[in-house]
Amino acid sequence: MTSRTSRLLLFALAASVPLLLVVLPIGNFFVMSFWRVSDNVIVPDATLANYAGFLENDAYWRTFLFTIGLCAAVAGIGIAIGYPVSYFIWRLRGRIKYLLLLLLILPLFMSYIVKIYTMRSILGLNGFLNKFLVFTGILDQPSTLFLYNRTAILITMATILLPFVILPIFLTLERIPKSLTQASADLGAGAGTTFWRVVLPLSLPGTAAGALFTFVLALGDYITPQMVGGPNGFTFGRVIWSQFGLAYNWPFGAALAVIMFLFALAVIGLAAFMAARQR
C-alpha cells in the first residue's frame, strides 16, 4: 500500500465518524421534514405542509420568537456576569488564578439535572435565597417571586452556562501580549483607557464566542425552562419534543427542528462573517 492510499484510508475512517453520527442524522431529519403522517404511518413525500404548519400557527412562531429573545437575554446576562469575572481572574497573579478558574469550570463536571435541582432549591420558597433574605430582614416572609417564572429561567440558565462564557473570554485575555498593555501604559494611557482601547477590542472574539456558545446551548435546552419557568416556561425545544412520542408527528417535529437548526447556523455564520471582516 502506498502512503497516499493509506492516508486516504485514514482520512475516510476519521471522516466516517462525524459523517455517520452528525451529518447523516441531520440530513435524515431534513429529508423527513418534507414527509407526512398518514394514519399513524410516516409516509415519504415532498410537501411543504410542515413548514406551512409552523407559519400558520401563531402559537408556534410566537414561541419561536420568545425562545430566541430568551436565549439572547441569557447570553447577554452571561456576558455581563462572565466578562468581569474573567477579567478579574486574568488580573490575578500566581497559583490562585488557575485555582479560581478551575473552581468556576468545575460545575461542568456535574450532572446537568443536578444543577437545575440545585438552582431550584436555592430559589424556591424554602430555599437558600429566601432564608437568607428573611434572616437579614430584607424580606418579612419568603417570596415565591424567584422561582417558576421567566426571571428564574434567566437566572438559572445564565448560571448554568456561565463556564461557557468565562472560559473563552479568559483564553482570549490570556493571549493578549503583556507588551501591548505595557506599551499602552508607556504611552501614558491610564488603566481605563488601556482597557477600552486595547484589552476590550482584543478580547472581543472570545466574548463573541462565549455569547454564541451560551446562545446556542440555551436554544437547545428545553428542560431548564420547563423546570424553573412555571406555567410560562414553554420554549421552542419543548414544541419540537412534543411532536415525538405518542403524538408521532415526526415529520412536523423534524421541520421544526430544521427551522431551529438553520436559525442557529445562521447566527453562527453571521458571527463568523463579522469576525472575518474585523481582521
Added chain:
Amino acid sequence: MSEQENMGGARRAMPTAISRRHALATGAAALSAPFIARPAFAASRNLRILCWEGYAEPEWLDPFKEEFDADVSISYAGSVDEMFAKMQGSQGADFDLISVDTSGFDRYIGAGLIAPLDLAKIPNSANLSPAFQDLPVLMRDGKQYGIPFAWGSLPLVYDKAQFDAAPESWEVMWDPANAGKLIALDDANNSVTLAAMVLGLDDPFNLTDAQFDMVKEKLIAQKRLLLTYFAGFDEGVNIFANSGVKAMFSMGEPQVAGLRDLGVDAAMAIPSEGAIGWLDCWEVSAGAEDVDLAYAWVNACLSKEVGTILSDDKSYGNAVNEEANTRNGFTYADQLVFLEAPEDFDKRVTVWNEVKAAL
C-alpha cells in the same frame, strides 16, 4: 431525550407501579431496556409474554410455570410506543400475550394484532368485580378483547391542612383563591381529557372543534392560576412539598404516599366529575402459538390471590378482589373514566402546545 425519566426514577424509590404508570401517564419513552428472562430448565410448553414490569412477578409466575410445566419468556416494554412497535414488527407472531391498556385498543385491534377472547376458557373471569364486567371500553362489535388486570387513577391530590373538607369538584383547580398554589401534570392527552370531563362534555375522547375551543379556553384559564406544571412522580411531589401547594392534578396514587413521606398531610379525592383512570388488561396476541396456555395465564392472573398481591404489595388496584382493594383504598373504580384512544392525538398535542404558549 431522557432527562425527565431520570429525574423521576433516580431520586427516590417509589412503589414498582412507577415505571408502568409513568409510561402511561406521560406517554414518554421510558428508559428501561427490554430484557428477556429465560428460566434455565427446559420445559415442554412455551409462553411468550410482552408486558409492563411488575405484571409477571415470581409470586404468580413460578406457580404457573410449575403447574403447566411451561417455559415463560417475558419481554418488558418501556413505553406504550415500544410495546406497539414490538407487536407490529412481527404482526403479533413473537408473543402470545400482551398487557395493553384500554387506550391502546383501537390501535391494536385496527392493526389486527390482538384476538377476541372466549370468556368460557377463563373460568376465573367470574371473579371480576362488577365494575370490570362487560366494560364497553373492552368491547368491539360485541366481542371482548381484553381482561382487566390492574388499574389506577390520576386523582386530585390536596393538602388536608389547607382544606376544611375534601374538595368535591375539580373546580378548586380553577378557583382564583388558590392562585399560585396549584400544580398540574404536563401531559397533552390527560390534560385535555380532564378539562373535557370538568366541562361536562359527553365524550371526553371524541371532541368536536367547538369543544376543543372550550377545552383550550378552560386550560388557559387554569394556567393563569398555576404555580407550575410538573412532569414526573417525584417532581410533582417535590414541588408540592417545597412550595406550599394546596392541590394538584396528580399522576397517580403513589404521589400521596410520596407527599406523606415528606411530611405533607396529603390526601386524594375523586371529585364529582370523576377522574381519569388507567386500566391494564391481558390480551391474547393474534399471532399466539399456544393459545390454551395463554388463556391459562390469563385465568391464573384472575385468581383472588394474585389480586391480593397486586393491591397489598404492588400498590395497584386489582379487578377481582374487592376486599384487597378496600383494604388499600382502591374503592373508586366505578367513578373513573378509563382512558380510550382519543379522536386525534396530534390535535390534542397542538391544543396543549397552544395552551402552554398562551400568555
